[in-house]
Amino acid sequence: MTAPTAERLDTTSARVRRKLAAEVAPLSAACTALVEHPRLRELWPEYLVLQHQIIRATVPLTEAALERTRELQGDPLLVTYLEEHVGEELNHDEGLLGDLESLGLARAEVLGRMPSAAVAALVGAQYYWIHHHHPVAFLGYVALMEGYPPTTELIETLAARTGYPEESFRTFAQHAELDPGHRDHLDETLDALPLGEREEAAIVASASATAILAAKAVSEVV
Amino acid sequence: MAREIPDYVAQYLLERMIANLPDEVLDVLVTLTPEQIEGLERLGRAFDEAGHERHLITFSIH
Numbered sequence: 310m311t312a313p314t315a316e317r318l319d320t321t322s323a324r325v326r327r328k329l330a331a332e333v334a335p336l337s338a339a340c341t342a343l344v345e346h347p348r349l350r351e352l353w354p355e356y357l358v359l360q361h362q363i364i365r366a367t368v369p370l371t372e373a374a375l376e377r378t379r380e381l382q383g384d385p386l387l388v389t390y391l392e393e394h395v396g397e398e399l400n401h402d403e404g405l406l407g408d409l410e411s412l413g414l415a416r417a418e419v420l421g422r423m424p425s426a427a428v429a430a431l432v433g434a435q436y437y438w439i440h441h442h443h444p445v446a447f448l449g450y451v452a453l454m455e456g457y458p459p460t461t462e463l464i465e466t467l468a469a470r471t472g473y474p475e476e477s478f479r480t481f482a483q484h485a486e487l488d489p490g491h492r493d494h495l496d497e498t499l500d501a502l503p504l505g506e507r508e509e510a511a512i513v514a515s516a517s518a519t520a521i522l523a524a525k526a527v528s529e530v531v
Numbered sequence: 532m533a534r535e536i537p538d539y540v541a542q543y544l545l546e547r548m549i550a551n552l553p554d555e556v557l558d559v560l561v562t563l564t565p566e567q568i569e570g571l572e573r574l575g576r577a578f579d580e581a582g583h584e585r586h587l588i589t590f591s592i593h
Binding site: 334455480 | 586587588589590591592593
């Protein structure tokens with residue numbers, strides 16, 4: 310049975326989502342500017358390189374959070390979620406390299422580019438909080454990153470505006486299909502974890518910082 | 532430092548319900564003449580009448 314509305318709105322996941330909704334405007338502006346940009350065809354590969362630089366850190370970040378949670382003898386539910394999350398995210402960076410190859414960007418070229426300070430700040434903040442505060446903060450990063458999956462309509466728009474072949478959008482199509490389920494998995498975990506005020510505040514702060522830093526990283530491409 | 536905002540600019544901001552403008556944008560707005568502000572108002576009304584709403588897109592992959 311569905312919980313009464315007030316009850317559903319007073320959960321950790323609902324509070325995190327509300328905070329994200331209030332903080333996501335700069336990321337929305339950056340994404341919109343990219344999609345509507347008159348030189349989208351030229352910018353799209355650059356955006357995918359940026360996404361690869363971020364995504365290549367997802368599994369290592371999750372493993373770092375997992376290891377730290379075990380060290381701290383953290384909640385078994387968090388351990389289980391992080392173990393499963395590694396499985397959910399495995400090889401996504403490889404898929405993106407394949408998409409880039411179909412656009413003519415060789416793997417070595419993509420891997421050889423130095424990520425921007427914005428990317429380092431976005432991912433690096435998570436390493437800092439995992440190692441020097443609490444690994445539960447990483448859930449805020451996941452909340453933003455999996456909270457806004459691309460839609461089929463968006464992928465069709467991108468293909469039409471760039472003129473790039475369907476196979477160059479494989480990773481986007483995969484996330485359009487998988488991420489809504491991953492988002493639900495995270496929300497269920499957030500609501501099931503016995504979080505105190507400090508832990509929830511860490512998740513919210515992490516989500517908020519992720520929204521701001523992701524916007525900065527994307528806006529540098531546009 | 533407090534900025535002097537002409538009445539017609541303040542009225543425009545009020546009518547369009549525009550708040551939290553970046554300083555750089557406000558710096559430009561306060562230099563516009565009443566006629567130029569009237570042009571902006573006409574443009575805004577035309578967008579309203581056309582039912583145009585800017586559609587923001589947000590996406591992220593992980």
